[in-house]
Amino acid sequence: MRQALVAAGTEAGLDRVEVTGVGPFVPVREEMERRQAEGLQGRLTFTYKDPARATDVRSSFPWAASLVVGIRAYLPEAGQAPVRPLHGRVARFAVEDPYLPLRVGLEAVAACLIGAGHRAEILIDDDRLVDRAAAVRAGLAWWGKSTLALTPGLGPWFVIGSVVTDAVLEPGAPMRRDCGTCDACLPACPTGALVAPGILDARRCLAALAQAPGVIPRRWRAAMGDRIYGCDECLAACPPGKRLSEAARDERGSVDLCWTLEASDRTLLDRFGHFYLPRRSPRYLRRNVLVAMGNDGSPELLPPVALHLGHPDWLLRAHAVWALARLAGDEARPILEAGFRREKQPEVLAELDAELEPA
Numbered sequence: 001m002r003q004a005l006v007a008a009g010t011e012a013g014l015d016r017v018e019v020t021g022v023g024p025f026v027p028v029r030e031e032m033e034r035r036q037a038e039g040l041q042g043r044l045t046f047t048y049k050d051p052a053r054a055t056d057v058r059s060s061f062p063w064a065a066s067l068v069v070g071i072r073a074y075l076p077e078a079g080q081a082p083v084r085p086l087h088g089r090v091a092r093f094a095v096e097d098p099y100l101p102l103r104v105g106l107e108a109v110a111a112c113l114i115g116a117g118h119r120a121e122i123l124i125d126d127d128r129l130v131d132r133a134a135a136v137r138a139g140l141a142w143w144g145k146s147t148l149a150l151t152p153g154l155g156p157w158f159v160i161g162s163v164v165t166d167a168v169l170e171p172g173a174p175m176r177r178d179c180g181t182c183d184a185c186l187p188a189c190p191t192g193a194l195v196a197p198g199i200l201d202a203r204r205c206l207a208a209l210a211q212a213p214g215v216i217p218r219r220w221r222a223a224m225g226d227r228i229y230g231c232d233e234c235l236a237a238c239p240p241g242k243r244l245s246e247a248a249r250d251e252r253g254s255v256d257l258c259w260t261l262e263a264s265d266r267t268l269l270d271r272f273g274h275f276y277l278p279r280r281s282p283r284y285l286r287r288n289v290l291v292a293m294g295n296d297g298s299p300e301l302l303p304p305v306a307l308h309l310g311h312p313d314w315l316l317r318a319h320a321v322w323a324l325a326r327l328a329g330d331e332a333r334p335i336l337e338a339g340f341r342r343e344k345q346p347e348v349l350a351e352l353d354a355e356l357e358p359a
Helices: 002-011 026-038 099-115 131-138 206-211 218-224 239-247 257-262 265-272 283-296 299-310 314-342 346-356
Strands: 016-020 066-073 087-090 120-124 158-165 194-196 227-229 254-256
Touching: 002 016, 002 066, 002 099, 016 131, 066 099, 066 131, 087 257, 087 283, 099 120, 099 158, 131 158, 206 218, 206 227, 206 283, 218 283, 227 283, 254 257, 257 283, 257 299, 283 299, 283 314, 299 314, 314 346
Parallel strands: 087 227
Antiparallel strands: 016 066, 066 158, 087 254, 120 158
């Protein structure tokens, strides 16, 4: 059965498939709880909402006997986004929905199990399972110093999913390798969010900040550069993924900033519906675009940014204040002073106050 499942998954497009048990991931839960106690998870929720559940498959599936874990690379198809004026970059994993082909492969695995009379349920990007922990224990990957799961030949450029089943299957052996002396990912992080090998401070992680609700902290906005969703810096620095990264030559993931800021909600959700946006609200994508516009510096961006100083959404007004000050410098002061006189929202007033404060 195990061989049949591996064959079914790989024939349906998965790069690798392996089996592991469903015992609790105790060390992973303990580490998550430690990070929660220190506040390192920041505004991340997902598996951090309930670490005990996310590290114990049987808490959600009492009938579970095995996990069949599959991985699929999203490079080289996702290509790479060049740095271009008036454009923002999307991280490679999000250029298209990477979970669609992963699901096709896992559906083939599930069909094989169901055909043999077993129960099977697919878990993809699901807060009921820390998928990296499953991949590591199944022997598909090892924990990288970046906190990502790494695998030979693919490095970190893949997504993970599992099939929970009541079939009793022979588990694979954990991979006996690690990053050794390599720590290339640590200095590659633009904000120093990798505070130690294997330890991420999500409060300063650009990928986490781009997905979080609320105001992006001022201290990290310049570091966001032209990124509007995700960050690939620690992945791009990882030597095991170099071959795959260098093969991704097609220019993809570059998005017109003005178009994205001005497009309707429906248009944005149709194009970027696979992004994680809090409450499925495009306001957060527009917020990120305004930060990228401020970092871009092109004078062509002044009109759309200035227009958003009067936007009905206070979150966009707040980030437009910052972007306008970056784009126009001292010339923005009269506009910001006028905005201060009519503004009522505390968060926007705080932004205006910060920009109007004497140097």
